[in-house]
Amino acid sequence: MVDRKQAAGSVWNVNSWHWEQKNYTPQAKKLLEEIILSISIEQDGVKVQNSKIKSINGDAEINVRKGKQILCYEFNVEVDFKAENDEEDADGYFKIHDINPDDLDFEVDHVTLNTKNKCGDIAKRIIQKQMKEELKKLLKDFTKQLAEYESNPEKLKQDEQKRLQNQEATQKAREEKGKEKEQIFYEQKAKEQELKEKFSQWSEQK
Template sequence: MSNWKNVNNWVNKNCIQWARTYFQDELVGLKGEKDGHQVEITKMVECTGDVDLNQRKGKIITIYDVALKLDWKGLAADGTEATGTITIPEVAHDTEEDEYVFQISVNDDNNEKSVLKKPIKSSLVPLLQAKFSKFSQDLIEQHKSDVYIEASELGTAAPPRTA
């Protein structure tokens, strides 16, 4: 008996669409504050790359590498409003929490608006890192049943051919 899900003991599921929804739901609305400055993620502009869930030899493996671009808005303590983007060029399965790169830009940058980079770095970045740390486990929990087959469900091997 063969199993269509487990040809050659390797199963792969493309999960990029799910990841886009996940990051939209998990990241948009995150808020941070420092020294009276307030910042918030307002939109996920872009999520590109690959997100796969695999089973190999009975083990579930996540393999992903995505780039994210997020819009933010902020209000400085003096009432100055600003907007900008946060680009994370690589959120990958083998990246440690402290290895993520966050490129922060401010639209129409000036000294009054630039002060908002500090609360982004000190309060939003740790929230983003925590979300990225959970991604792999959430991916597995959501899609495990689509790729994982218990050994007892694999059936028996086909009998050898006779000539």
């Protein structure tokens, strides 16, 4: 669980007081993909580069309550990699399980080679022994970075401006509605008065 930072609820959620869930899955997936694909490891003459995200399954949400935020997420990722040395190259994929905000105890496993050669064997060992540590270095800030989408001062300012604009629009609509009702009232009174005068004239003629 992350620190409960300042957050902004939707326009209807005055002072962000009420419980509200916001879907942050697209932002989380985008950020997670950027982090994973930035990793490159070189050892024993072999360079391993994460080349493509095959799949990201899971979701992320920010819960807003009393002006604070609680961030929750869980993801499983399948990653393609490429490896090369001076003589040959190889490729394959691996899986990352249970990426969550509570700890960095996720698993990197199912390292599978599409190419069977010495380069691939070395790449597999590199991923099994080092990929998790490289991921941990970067994912330790993932929660903070994702939370900042919601607690960013500029976003908070924009949300507050939207809220004020909405309140002003609502007040204006009420005032216009009130004027409209008042106009209808006076028109109705005028019609009633006109009918009374016509009835009075008709009575006098009789």
